Amino acid sequence: MGIHHGAILRILRDDGPQSRAELARRTALSPTALTHLTAQLLKDGTVTELTQAVASGAPVGRPAVNVALVPDANAMVGVHLGAGTIHATITDLKATPKVKASLYFDTASSEPTAVIRQVVKTVEGLIKKSGVDRSRLLGLGLGVPGPVDTERRRNLLSINYDWKDVPFADELETMLSMPVVVEHNVSAMALAESRYGIGRNATALLYIYLRTGLGAGLVINGRPFRPGGHGAVELGHIQVVEHGELCSCGSTGCLETFLSEGALTRAVNIDKPHPRQLLAVVERHPDVWNAALRHLTTAIASATNLLNPDLIVFGGHLAEAPESFIDSIRKSVPPRVLPPMRDALRFERSSLGNGGGAIGGAAAALDQLFYSGVSR
Structure with a gap:
């Protein structure tokens, strides 16, 4: 599949059925070239033709025919690795999950080879x-x-697992006999939200995800922002307290020392792993709740002034948080950012639902393996 196929497929994905004339105009291809390319896509079942209804009173003639994407023509596997969790899904070409599965395991047995076997x-x-x-x-x-590395094949570092330079793509391709794309998990969620979720009309989307740690991903004009080429936006490691508690990253006073599963569960005496509705429990402990909100507000305001997102999306525990959490952020952040950003800035819960990380994995692979048109 060539690059022009990718351009056609992206238009059909984002804007729905189009006439050949409109596709030719938008891709800057000649009508002959466009017809040839769509014929190939029709042959392999990736697109189909839809006959438009003729409006009453319109001149009699050949009815217009639109070209449309067939989402179920192919499928993609998406997998999300968290601390002690594997979430997986199989989606269609618009990252809509068809089936899901989850697996929980002991992080003490988290050598990369063991985790790879669990993924397989x-x-x-x-x-x-x-x-x-x-x-x-x-x-x-x-x-x-x-x-991850710039080729999207290796996990360069994972503090929670103490992993370094794990060649996930090589290992999984050998064991599963299919192409594999590796992406920073929260960057993948940000991409899925931008492509297929609540952020489709956002110019710059910042996705903030709380589970074991606090991660972020940024998508600008439909493209993942990859600082240093590696994808991760380490919001959780912004220092919010000088000379504070030692963080797992080796620094002190990081946001994650206040806002992470471990920090919050210890502060409110929860001993159950992966608790549901965690922030609803935290809200009943005003000192812990207020400190977490205060420091998160500082971090979001700093990130907004640096990165200029117009939409901030909350995932993981933050997506399940009480409405008072969203209300506090909506009230407290805008006064701390530059005036041009205040009116444009929106805060929303993730629309991806349970298994959003796996949908993110599928979205990252769809971008690289299908909609790029480079390889297939």
Whole structure:
């Protein structure tokens, strides 16, 4: 599949059915070239033709025909790695999940080889459960906790797991016999929200995700922002208190020392792993709640002044937070950012739902393996 195919598919994904004349205009292709390319896509079933209804009173003639994407023509596997969790899904070409699976494991047994075996087991089970023909699977997108290399194949560092330079793509491609794309997990969620969720009309979307740690991902004009080429926006490691508590990253007073699963559960005496509705429990402890909100407000205001997002989306525990959390952020952040940003800035909960990280993995792989037009 060539680059021009990718341009056609992206237009159909984002804007729905189009006439060939409109596709030719928007891709700057000649009508002959456009017809040739759409014929190839029709042949492999990726697109279809839709006959437009003729309006009453319109001149009699040949009815107009639009070209439309066929979302179920192929499928993509998406996987999200968290601390002690694997979430997986199989989606269509618009990252809509068809089946899901989750696996929890002991982080004490988190050597990369063991986790890779768990991912393979989870994915193989999901493929069997879905009944999808493997020939329709385009590949796998893996969201990992921490920065990745510029080729999107290796997890360079994961503080929670103490991983360094793990070659996930090489290992999984060998074991699953399909192409693999590796992406920073929260950057992948930000991309999914921008492409297919609540952020489709946002110019710059900052996605903030709270689970084991506090991560962020930024998408600008539909493109993931990859500082240093590695993808991670380490919001959780902004220092909010000088000479504060030692953080897992080696610094002190980081936001994660106040706002992470470990910090919050210790502060409110929860001993259950991966608690649900965590912030609703924290709200009943005013000192912990107020400190977390105060420091998060500082971090978001700093990130907004630096990165200029017009939409901030909350995922993980933040997506489940009480409405008082969103109200506080909406009230407290705008006065602390530059005036031009105040009126444009929006705050929303993630629209991805449960398994958003796996949908993010699929979205990252769809971008690289299908909509780029570079390889397939």
